[in-house]
Amino acid sequence: MFYFIARRSFFAVILLFVVSIFTFWIFSALPADPAALTCGKNCRPEVIEANRIRLGYDKPFIEQYGSYMKGIFVGRTYGEDESGVHCAAPSLGYSYDRHECVSSLVAKTLPVTASIAFGAFVLWMVFGIALGTLAALRRGKWPDHFATVFSVIGISFPSFFLGLLSVLFFVIWTKILPFPNYVGITENPFEWFTALILPWSVLALLSASTYIRLTRNGILEVMNEEFVRLGIAKGLPRKKLIVKYVLRAALTPIATIAGIDLAFLLGGAIVTESVFNLPGLGKLTIAAVVNSDLPILVATTLISALFIVVANAFVDIMYGFLDPRVRTK
Amino acid sequence: MNTPLLSVRDLHVNFGTSEGDVQAVRGVSFDIDRGETLAIVGESGSGKSVTASAIMRLNFGADIRVSGSALFEGKDILSMGEEEVRKMRGSDVAMIFQDPLTALNPFYTVGNQISEAYTIHHPGTSKKELRALALDAIEKVGIPEPVKRIKQYPHEFSGGMRQRIVIAMALINQPKLLIADEPTTALDVTVQAQILELIGVMQEENGTAVILITHDLGVVAEVTERVLVMYAGRLVEKASVIDAFASPTHPYTRGLLNSVKSLDSDRHSRLEPIPGIPPSLIDLPTGCPFHSRCRYAASLNGRCSTEVPELKAVGNSWSACHLPVDLLAAPIKESL
Incomplete structure (x- = not known):
């Protein structure tokens, strides 16, 4: 098992390395000149050149990549005179547009996105699996029909529509909730909660649909397995049969998908954050696209990639614990 | 008891x-x-x-x-x-x-x-x-x-x-x-x-x-010790193992036995598969379910395709076939 974890982690690191080179290369291959983007339309060429040297864009690609990687581990100073800016490790670049280190921008926005992602994740997992299980066990009866209708709605409605609709209903018409205004959980947990309940619900509603289907189909499939029949033939009580035999086998593969979905969401819930005006990673990314703020885009892309790679490795390792058949291979 | x-x-x-x-x-x-x-x-x-x-x-x-x-x-x-x-x-x-x-x-x-x-x-x-x-x-x-x-x-x-x-x-x-x-x-x-x-x-x-x-x-x-032979959802023969193998009474049982090779059979003899396929269990034929594959059915003037045979005692065995008991008990000849 130790060997398995070590090997899997090693490959994750290699993969991250490759992904970072590739991401960095794509952004450096763009026709946009990152130095020219550092100052407005009517910029003097001397300023552009000065900024180019200050940000290191004059160096060859490999050197640029090298100092970027080094910056992540030890921090980096842009420029040499007293006007130079120091970004502490992990430095992810400097946004000229915002006059701020990218890492501190990420540090501000990531907690927001993480709050959204984890809350929504818990909601959709609990809700999706519960409803999926109920639908499978009451197949063809009303819980099953309800789950089907529910997941069709969840899959067919776009999140911005559902998001706006929920704001209209809960915030503007009934005034049950205040307008979502993000506050850190340490500052005011209650406000944090009321600001996030709508985005959580909308995201959960959308993803739960998939998990309802996955759970329902998984359970129905496992129910036809021979070992479940043997479980019945042994005289297992129904409850024990469902938990120990059916759910265990049906939910294990779902863990894989769930890990990746969560990682994906951690990279920024772009639409949801925009609809509810939440200052998360997704909103930061969108703003960076609009302003051609390349350092931020490089950083957010790398962060998303990091989450996906780490989640993949984590899920694989978890799978080793969940499924004995994987462990010994 | x-x-x-x-x-x-x-x-x-x-x-x-x-x-x-x-x-x-x-x-x-x-x-x-x-x-x-x-x-x-x-x-x-x-x-x-x-x-x-x-x-x-x-x-x-x-x-x-x-x-x-x-x-x-x-x-x-x-x-x-x-x-x-x-x-x-x-x-x-x-x-x-x-x-x-x-x-x-x-x-x-x-x-x-x-x-x-x-x-x-x-x-x-x-x-x-x-x-x-x-x-x-x-x-x-x-x-x-x-x-x-x-x-x-x-x-x-x-x-x-x-x-x-x-x-x-x-x-x-x-x-x-x-x-x-x-x-x-x-x-x-x-x-x-x-x-x-x-x-x-x-x-x-x-x-x-x-x-x-x-x-x-x-x-x-x-x-x-005992065998039940099933065909299309029905019992066609009930017998002790010895009787079933030595003197099978139902044509289907015979067919099954002829379609496997035993050690003491002539090594040049051919296996005799039962022709055709079992009937659909949704649209069952009238009469004996085996009649369309049975080589003896023709000799009974259509009785096999109209009347369902019941299990009846044939010697020590039970067989669901319209053929007369004495014919079932004796090995059925090809000439039938």
Whole structure:
């Protein structure tokens, strides 16, 4: 098992390395000149050149990549005179547009996105699996029909529509909730909660649909397995049969998908954050696209990639614990 | 008193499908005594497995209708309550399935699953006791190094070993009846013999009655005392093994025997397959279900295609065929 974890982690690191080179290369291959983007339309060429040297864009690609990687581990100073800016490790670049280190921008926005992602994740997992299980066990009866209708709605409605609709209903018409205004959980947990309940619900509603289907189909499939029949033939009580035999086998593969979905969401819930005006990673990314703020885009892309790679490795390792058949291979 | 252990009467099983009713079992009746071995043979789709599942009440589905009765020690399994059936399963009546590779839960150790089979019916057994029981059970079915093996998962065992584990599990509560649904079909020939022998030994030790479902006539000859031959959901012949092999009475049984090769048959002789395929169980033919494949049907002037033959005594056997008794008892000539 130790060997398995070590090997899997090693490959994750290699993969991250490759992904970072590739991401960095794509952004450096763009026709946009990152130095020219550092100052407005009517910029003097001397300023552009000065900024180019200050940000290191004059160096060859490999050197640029090298100092970027080094910056992540030890921090980096842009420029040499007293006007130079120091970004502490992990430095992810400097946004000229915002006059701020990218890492501190990420540090501000990531907690927001993480709050959204984890809350929504818990909601959709609990809700999706519960409803999926109920639908499978009451197949063809009303819980099953309800789950089907529910997941069709969840899959067919776009999140911005559902998001706006929920704001209209809960915030503007009934005034049950205040307008979502993000506050850190340490500052005011209650406000944090009321600001996030709508985005959580909308995201959960959308993803739960998939998990309802996955759970329902998984359970129905496992129910036809021979070992479940043997479980019945042994005289297992129904409850024990469902938990120990059916759910265990049906939910294990779902863990894989769930890990990746969560990682994906951690990279920024772009639409949801925009609809509810939440200052998360997704909103930061969108703003960076609009302003051609390349350092931020490089950083957010790398962060998303990091989450996906780490989640993949984590899920694989978890799978080793969940499924004995994987462990010994 | 001499009541049979299990007495099945007029068992019918229907599956409703979108194409129509599948009449999988149509009026099957038989008895089995304590400690006896009974084989049910037939082609795929003849209803033998469905019959076995019906005795365990293992037929599930939205539209399945089971009728008739199955008296186990005088109590009708088919009309028992759900909880009563559950308590019977695995304790009084146990079952072995065809494919040992898929029959064990892949997520739990073998020891866990064996002791589970015991603890379901004996709640409150201590862990220590359970471990001892599982070790004992696993050793009895001939698995070496039980202490090490008990902690392993099913995928770490070969097919034959897994079937041994399933058998250990089935016998841990010393059931009165063991239903073995093609227990050797998925195994290597060499392993088949070992498993059959194991079932035989365990049966003797516990005095368990065994219903062996198979399409392998070699298996039947080796281990059982009586044979039921099924065709299209009906019993076509009931006989002792010796009678069934030496003087089969039903043309279908003859056909089955002619389509396998035995060691003492002439090595240049050809196998004689039964022509045609079994009828659809949704759209059953009138009369004898076998008539379209039966070479003797023409000699009875259409009676076979209109009238359903009932089981009747032919010598020591029972046969469902319209041919006159004296013709059935004597080997039927090609010239007929």
